[in-house]
Amino acid sequence: MRVREGFRMPEEHAANLRRARRLEWATLFFMATIVAVVGLAMGSSQAMKAAWIEDLLSLVPPIAFLLAAHWHDREPNARFPYGYQRAFSISFLIAAAALTGFGLFILHDSVMALVKMERPTIGTREVFGEPVWSGWLMIAALAYSAIPPVVLGRLKLSVARELHNKTLHTDADMNKADWLTALAGILGILGIGIGWWWADAVAAGVISLSIVKDGFTGLGHSVADLMDRRPATVERSKPDPVIEALRLALEELPWVRRAEVRLREEGMLLDGEAFVVAESEAVTPERLREAEEALGRTHWRVHDVVVTQVAELRHDRAAREPRG
Amino acid sequence: MRSAPVVAAASAAAVPAARRRAAALLAAVLAALLLAALLLAGCRAPRDRFPQDPDHTLENARGATLRVGVADDPPWVRRTGPGDHAEPAGVEAELVRGFAESIGARVEWHWGGQAQALAAVERFELDLAAGGLTAASPWKSHVGLTRGYHTERLEVGAPPGTERPDSIVGLTVAVRSGTALANRVIESGAEALPAEDPWATGELVAAPAWELEARGYQPTGHVLHREHRVLAVPPGENALLVALELYLGAREAEIDDLLRAEAGR
Numbered sequence: 001m002r003v004r005e006g007f008r009m010p011e012e013h014a015a016n017l018r019r020a021r022r023l024e025w026a027t028l029f030f031m032a033t034i035v036a037v038v039g040l041a042m043g044s045s046q047a048m049k050a051a052w053i054e055d056l057l058s059l060v061p062p063i064a065f066l067l068a069a070h071w072h073d074r075e076p077n078a079r080f081p082y083g084y085q086r087a088f089s090i091s092f093l094i095a096a097a098a099l100t101g102f103g104l105f106i107l108h109d110s111v112m113a114l115v116k117m118e119r120p121t122i123g124t125r126e127v128f129g130e131p132v133w134s135g136w137l138m139i140a141a142l143a144y145s146a147i148p149p150v151v152l153g154r155l156k157l158s159v160a161r162e163l164h165n166k167t168l169h170t171d172a173d174m175n176k177a178d179w180l181t182a183l184a185g186i187l188g189i190l191g192i193g194i195g196w197w198w199a200d201a202v203a204a205g206v207i208s209l210s211i212v213k214d215g216f217t218g219l220g221h222s223v224a225d226l227m228d229r230r231p232a233t234v235e236r237s238k239p240d241p242v243i244e245a246l247r248l249a250l251e252e253l254p255w256v257r258r259a260e261v262r263l264r265e266e267g268m269l270l271d272g273e274a275f276v277v278a279e280s281e282a283v284t285p286e287r288l289r290e291a292e293e294a295l296g297r298t299h300w301r302v303h304d305v306v307v308t309q310v311a312e313l314r315h316d317r318a319a320r321e322p323r324g
Numbered sequence: 325m326r327s328a329p330v331v332a333a334a335s336a337a338a339v340p341a342a343r344r345r346a347a348a349l350l351a352a353v354l355a356a357l358l359l360a361a362l363l364l365a366g367c368r369a370p371r372d373r374f375p376q377d378p379d380h381t382l383e384n385a386r387g388a389t390l391r392v393g394v395a396d397d398p399p400w401v402r403r404t405g406p407g408d409h410a411e412p413a414g415v416e417a418e419l420v421r422g423f424a425e426s427i428g429a430r431v432e433w434h435w436g437g438q439a440q441a442l443a444a445v446e447r448f449e450l451d452l453a454a455g456g457l458t459a460a461s462p463w464k465s466h467v468g469l470t471r472g473y474h475t476e477r478l479e480v481g482a483p484p485g486t487e488r489p490d491s492i493v494g495l496t497v498a499v500r501s502g503t504a505l506a507n508r509v510i511e512s513g514a515e516a517l518p519a520e521d522p523w524a525t526g527e528l529v530a531a532p533a534w535e536l537e538a539r540g541y542q543p544t545g546h547v548l549h550r551e552h553r554v555l556a557v558p559p560g561e562n563a564l565l566v567a568l569e570l571y572l573g574a575r576e577a578e579i580d581d582l583l584r585a586e587a588g589r
Contacts, residue, residue, distance in 0.1 A: 121561075133566060
């Protein structure tokens with residue numbers, strides 16, 4: 001088996017990846033403190049429990065990212081001739097599945113609490129010798145839980161765009177939306193303070209819906225990725241302009257008359273095949289190699305696009321023989 | 325080295341992104357305003373207005389009647405006479421009486437088993453339940469339990485006049501038969517001696533700290549178990565719960581004296 005060449009990331013992007021790893025370690029640290037703080041303040045509030053579960057689950061995507069980042073640049077070998085770049089897609093699939101599963105579980109819990117008309121009992125606790133309504137402590141914990149994820153989310157978002165890393169991007173999006181969870185939880189507890197016993201369960205339902213949405217989105221992205229979907233932009237999921245850029249780069253070569261490409265994303269990288277119809281001159285291995293290098297220079301993400309010669313493009317044949 | 329289409333696509337995406345950012349900012353401002361309004365309302369409300377009772381239990385009892393379910397559990401709740409509504413004695417009875425007085429209510433006592441009282445509280449047919457309740461009660465998800473107002477220590481004590489041992493491992497410790505203490509004694513490495521009247525055995529005795537003190541037994545410092553005594557209110561009635569917890573907290577220092585007075589009987 002011909003083993004693929006390993007990918008050498010340009011220094012600028014390698015630095016970004018290192019930055020991303022540092023941010024994910026920071027995320028793990030802060031989310032752990034949030035889990036501790038919210039866990040201590042939790043009491044019998046359903047919304048706090050949902051927020052706590054979401055914070056626990058927020059540990060999963062960073063772990064998934066860090067594991068993938070550790071594996072992805074191993075040299076391709078006889079056992080894995082295509083290399084380990086897919087580690088990002090796989091780890092995110094696992095994370096998204098975990099989120100979806102737990103999110104549905106918590107949603108079920110909240111709905112049942114509402115159906116059974118469970119009323120949360122929230123009394124007082126002693127803080128520095130003074131009795132304080134536990135609701136205030138819960139609100140304080142939730143307020144704290146909103147800050148680190150939002151800050152870290154924005155930082156990670158810009159890095160994810162640079163790296164075209166969908167795993168990191170989805171994780172950052174989730175973090176950025178954590179303020180909604182905190183707000184829902186706080187409104188739920190204030191609602192209980194006013195005497196609306198259902199406010200807590202409703203808030204828990206909202207929070208669990210957001211977890212499930214995150215899970216489904218992540219599942220959609222990672223499944224599409226693993227099914228070799230056409231490369232798309234990180235946020236908008238529109239076709240990535242790099243596809244057209246590669247085709248044009250090939251057609252600019254003097255010995256190429258027509259070209260078409262077929263690409264897929266493997267983690268952050270692009271690979272696939274390119275099909276060229278040559279001008280009358282003979283195509284040599286050197287010419288093909290030259291074409292592959294030209295593609296590599298088009299974008300840093302291009303890695304191992306194999307150029308091959310064909311008699312006619314599928315695109316042109318379809319134009320010539322329209323299906324009747 | 326990006327080609328023209330890439331740049332064009334990037335700038336085309338900027339316009340709807342700006343609109344989305346504006347919408348998000350507006351939503352954030354509205355949410356912050358709502359939050360501030362609610363917090364302000366909560367902070368400025370006097371202590372007895374926030375949190376509130378969904379079922380207005382405290383409000384209904386204030387200046388009227390507090391319906392209390394009691395179960396026999398000396399020295400906490402003790403029968404003084406026959407009848408379902410007889411006035412009880414005991415530490416918890418005293419605390420409940422004091423609490424009712426603080427909200428200007430008279431107490432309507434309802435005697436029964438603990439489960440009966442708690443079931444009634446769960447259904448809002450009673451306002452409070454006392455007697456035999458600890459923080460570990462399995463009823464905590466059905467009713468509202470207060471914070472532990474007193475921690476009862478189950479200790480091992482040496483009879484008066486005898487030498488106080490440093491460790492109880494291998495020694496014989498008498499316990500009242502029919503309690504859950506025998507197992508705890510065995511777990512600590514001592515030998516358990518269940519007896520109908522452990523105080524007459526002349527051995528070390530495992531009992532609540534207040535009882536050891538009342539009988540002049542010296543505490544060995546070996547604590548077998550800690551229990552947090554609580555009272556129960558209907559689920560979700562947080563105004564009543566907070567008022568009760570504040571009252572109990574204010575009288576915390578007197579509880580040891582109340583226990584001694586009870587033990588004297």
